[in-house]
Amino acid sequence: MLVEAVSDEGCSIGVRARTPGDPAACPGCGAASDNVHSYQHRTVTDLPIDGRTVRVRVQVRRSVCPTMGCRNTFREQVLGVLERYQRRTTRPITRDHGVPIL
Numbered sequence: 001m002l003v004e005a006v007s008d009e010g011c012s013i014g015v016r017a018r019t020p021g022d023p024a025a026c027p028g029c030g031a032a033s034d035n036v037h038s039y040q041h042r043t044v045t046d047l048p049i050d051g052r053t054v055r056v057r058v059q060v061r062r063s064v065c066p067t068m069g070c071r072n073t074f075r076e077q078v079l080g081v082l083e084r085y086q087r088r089t090t091r092p093i094t095r096d097h098g099v100p101i102l
């Protein structure tokens with residue numbers, strides 16, 4: 001992820017980030033796509049700093065698969081940071097359970 005801005009929000013710290021923009025692999029057929037359909041934002045909580053919550057707002061791309069017959073639209077994944085359907089980064093989960101997430 002690329003961090004674009006960090007802001008002090010009093011009780012919390014806000015981080016605005018985005019993905020680097022590399023082509024994303026279609027989960028259906030595996031083809032690489034840099035054809036952006038739209039952008040979406042996800043907000044997740046990261047490890048606290050100095051007792052303050054860290055909220056990371058990440059811009060991710062929704063891409064269109066270039067393969068004829070597939071044409072799947074899919075949201076890119078940020079492995080190791082954002083996993084599908086989770087609202088926290090994997091770092092607190094690793095800490096809480098003591099088992100690394102692969």
Ligand SMILES: [Zn+2]
Pocket residue numbers: 026027028029030031065066067070071072
């Ligand atoms: Zn595809």
